[in-house]
Amino acid sequence: MVSKPDKDPPDGGWGWLVVVGAFIVFFMSSGSYFAFGVLYVAFIDAFEESKAATAWVGSIYYLFLVMAGPFGICLSSHFGHRLVVVIGGLIATAGLILTSLATDLYQVCLTYSVMAGFGCGLCLIPGIEMVSVYFKKRLALALGLCMAGTGAGQICFAFLSQALLDIYGWRGMMLILSGAMLHLCVAGVLFKPLHDIRKSIPTTNYSAINDETEVINVILQNGKEMTIYSNEGLKNTSDVDNTCCVRKMRFSCVTSALSSLFACEMFKETVFYPILVAGLGQAFGQAIVTTHVVGRARDFGMPDAKGSLIPTVMGFGQLIGRPIFGAVCNFPRVRSNIVYGITMAMCGIMSVISIYIESLTGQLISIFVIGVGVGGYVVLISFVVCCFMGIDKIGPGSSITYQVHGIFGLIAAPISGLMRDTYGSYEEVFWLAGVAYAIGAAAAFLLPLAKSRDVKRRKDGRAFDNSMLITEDYLDRLLVTEYLTTL
Secondary structure, eight states, X not given: OOOOOSOOOOSSTTHHHHHHHHHHHHHHHHHHHHTHHHHHHHHHHHHOOOHHHHHHHHHHXXXXXXXXXXXXXXXXXXXXXXXXXXXXXXXXXHHHHHHXXXXXXXXXXXXXXXXXXXXHHHHHHHHHHHHHHHOSTTHHHHHHHHHHHHHHHHHHHHHHHHHHHHHHHHHHHHHHHHXXXXXXXXXXXXXXXXXXXXXXXXXXXXXXXXXXXXXXXEEOTTXXXXXXXXXXXXXSGGGOOHHHHXXXXXXXXXXXXXXXXXXXXXXXXXXXXXXXXXXXXXXXXXXXXXXXXXXXXXXTTOOHHHHTHHHHHHHHHHHHHHHHHHHHHHSTTOOHHHHHHHHHXXXXXXXHHGGGOOSHHHHHHHHHHHHHHHHHHHHHHHHHHHHHHOGGXXXXXXXXXXXXXXXXXHHHHHHHHHHHHHHSSSHHHHHHHHHHHHXXXXXXXXXXXXXXXXXXXXXXXXXXXXXHHOOHHHHTTOHHHHHHTTO
């Protein structure tokens, strides 16, 4: 078995520049999505398409943003985080440049939604992984700083997009934003590998797993192990055919990404279905609010300059909601699913109330509360998966939940846009958002019941114990908890 490098994470030094790079990744990637409310109005005016058709742009963007995550992980493990993030930045930049030349909405879906969304998605998870490579004792602080880029990006992008739109038009705005998106490449350059792979591969013999297959463990640039299987009885690294290994790595990258997208063993647990239903409610509610809140402000008679303040305030709400609700879950005897459901209930109630408050002040207050709720449930997704499914399921469970966000968010915005075109107002649209959030909250409240059913089905009959699944050691391994413990 290959031993891992003996160097410990420096917990500082160049690592702080890695944190800066990860902050840029979250700032650009997440901010560009949450600012789509401003772009949505601009695309309606530019292409004169229906609201339902235009809403597909943001839905497809978010779908490719979350779907690119597994591929970003696998590509980074094979080719290094720096190269993947730089390539992702170039793809996103090229997509925005081509969007500025688009002549119809279908071209925008290809260049902006697919290219820019996938390019940004490739950078998100590698950014977090690089921070975890450089930090151990200060990992909580480092992750908290880099994840702050999400809220900061939403605040700045919403305001900046409207200002650029008023001055340069949407095509000029896209060109300027494409230049800003190149900062993803700068972030990638900052992701210097901590360990040199060439110094980490020994030339010792390897034992066979069974009679037919042997294994070679290679230490990658991020300090993790990758396993390459061969049926040719390889005994040491000098026997490895480089061409064969590269081919196997490429194939493994695709299959690993697909396996993380479709982790079928997760669906054997009853408790996983309420988690998915909660994710479905979040997807519908968040897609509707994010896409249509600026357009509804225009229907209320607000100028676009004031309407663009609404997603900015939503960003402030997220910045506040994440630490508040996460810190609440850290208290003993607090049930995470109850807090999880409360965040969605907040969003649903305020989505309905906002229908009947046409003043700018009322809209800002309602969207702020929704932002607090969104920030809360986004942080708690991984925490709830760990509580009710165990630490070993947090990776695939969280990944599939985010895929649900992307898939159902893909159809939520167009459906709500069609409803606006059909009924002539956003009242029914935001009622749909409220109902979706209510369904998600109800599913969260039912999680203990679903878990008890799984426990009864187990042969060992052991009762579910939160303390058994969540210990101090486990919490240190959770991204969400690492962020929250910075308070």
